[in-house]
Amino acid sequence: MQVDVVIIGGGIAGASAAAFLSEHGRVALLEREAHFGYHSSGRTAAQFTVGIGAATMRRMAQASRRFLENPPPGFAEHPILTPRGCLTVADVGQEAALDRLRGHLESAGARADHLDRAGALALFPALVADKVAAGINEPDAMDIDVNGLLQGYLRQARRNGAALVNGAGVEAVRREAGRWVVSWPGGAASAPLLLNAAGAWVDPVTRLAGLAPLGIVPYRRTAFTFATPAGLDTATWPHVGNVGYQWYVKPEAGCLMGSLSEAVATEPGDAHPEDIDVAQAIYNIEQDTTFRIARPLSQWAGLRSFAADRNPVAGTRADAPGFFWLAGQGGCGILTSPAMGQAIAAIMTGGAWPDDLARAGVAPDDLSPMRPTLRAAA
Known part of the structure; x- marks a missing residue:
């Protein structure tokens, strides 16, 4: 050819x-x-x-935002982006990291709403109050199809x-x-x-x-899904993670997705989750939220490749x-x-x-x- x-x-x-x-x-x-x-x-x-x-x-x-918000005619049958929002929370002593995040968002023309504890809990009620001092919310963050x-x-x-x-x-x-x-x-x-x-x-x-x-170095990251606690409607909750990149949680259709946010250098290949990483992610999430994760519904790993x-x-x-x-x-x-x-x-x-x-x-x-x-x- x-x-x-x-x-x-x-x-x-x-x-x-x-x-x-x-x-x-x-x-x-x-x-x-x-x-x-x-x-x-x-x-x-x-x-x-x-x-x-x-x-x-x-x-x-x-x-990339303009293309994703308005792809060319015939490109996709449904919108590529749907509203979600992204909340990053910090404990006492982590305010400088939140300030850096706010600067990054604003430098790219994005909204960056500074929230106190009550504001963060209002967006993501499953957070443990005494583990959250403040947060930055990016309301225009989106889910991607x-x-x-x-x-x-x-x-x-x-x-x-x-x-x-x-x-x-x-x-x-x-x-x-x-x-x-x-x-x-x-x-x-x-x-x-x-x-x-x-x-x-x-x-x-x-x-x-x-x-x-x-x-170029590949790094493994592990993720899993777990059941939404009974009585909670998380459909409009934002993606949330802590500013120290120790975990994140994202609402999915009928469940929640969690991750350790780890970056483990590895060889290229078909990545598989490590049980210890899933266990650590569950532990970290349970320390900062009211979620109690009996067992994952599914789990997987992917590779993120970085230049130096x-x-x-x-x-x-x-x-x-x-x-x-x-x-x-x-x-x-x-x-x-x-x-x-x-x-x-x-x-x-x-x-x-x-x-x-x-x-x-x-x-x-x-x-x-x-x-x-x-x-x-x-």
Whole structure:
């Protein structure tokens, strides 16, 4: 198969890139699993927020809001975003961390309501009063329909003539006569441009191509669901977590989701939850809320991949002609996917820089794998 761009990785990053790149040429999107979005993209808290510590990542979220609120006609059958809100609470002595969060939110143009104990309890009544001194509420945080968003990107790519290939576990990547040739059992594709959007496998794919890796590290995070206590209607409660990132809880349809908010460095693979992490999450949640969790209804783990400076990567290097990366979204890949997809499309085609990114203060150099902060951190 000969195309203009080969994309390795069919998660949300690769799918968004395929949607925007396919407007400019022939694209082949390769996914080794039987389904697109199988790994990290299918194991997310599905929250839109701009309360992100890493500055460029936060601005990419800001630049994605308009697309997520108003996707193009025919992109999705239902709204991608629905109201939820995000409450972060702090105990005495943690006020400085709340102030930093408020600054992050306001720098991205978001509302950041400072709440006292009574205000926090009014939003999330299951909090233990003497464990909450104050809170910051982001009322415009939203739930994301992750499957609707993923399918919208794939639909847009198909409509533009992209080839979407499942079961394409890449075995070799080589440079040949000015083209990148990618092969997998039973197939091959070649193109002058290759995009590595393989998530936790970004560095292994880079090594397959004979290039020096970026230093992208996957981190495991565990989550589970548990029954809503009898008599509680949590449908309108916000996502809530403590400012020390020791736990969070999010209302789901018919249940609640909880997490330890841990980040455990691991090898790329099909992540599985550790019983000790689930137990610790339950303990932490029970210390700060009135919830008593007899047993999880379900549990899972996903991988969050970070660059050394915790900001995303989109671009190429001088030593990698025609080879591009879309990587290091650090658990924010869903909510930043519109801006990341548009950014890499502009970078790879030499097109105009998207207005939403420019307004958010993001330039191509901020995403480059050659940026000084990434090289220094590595």
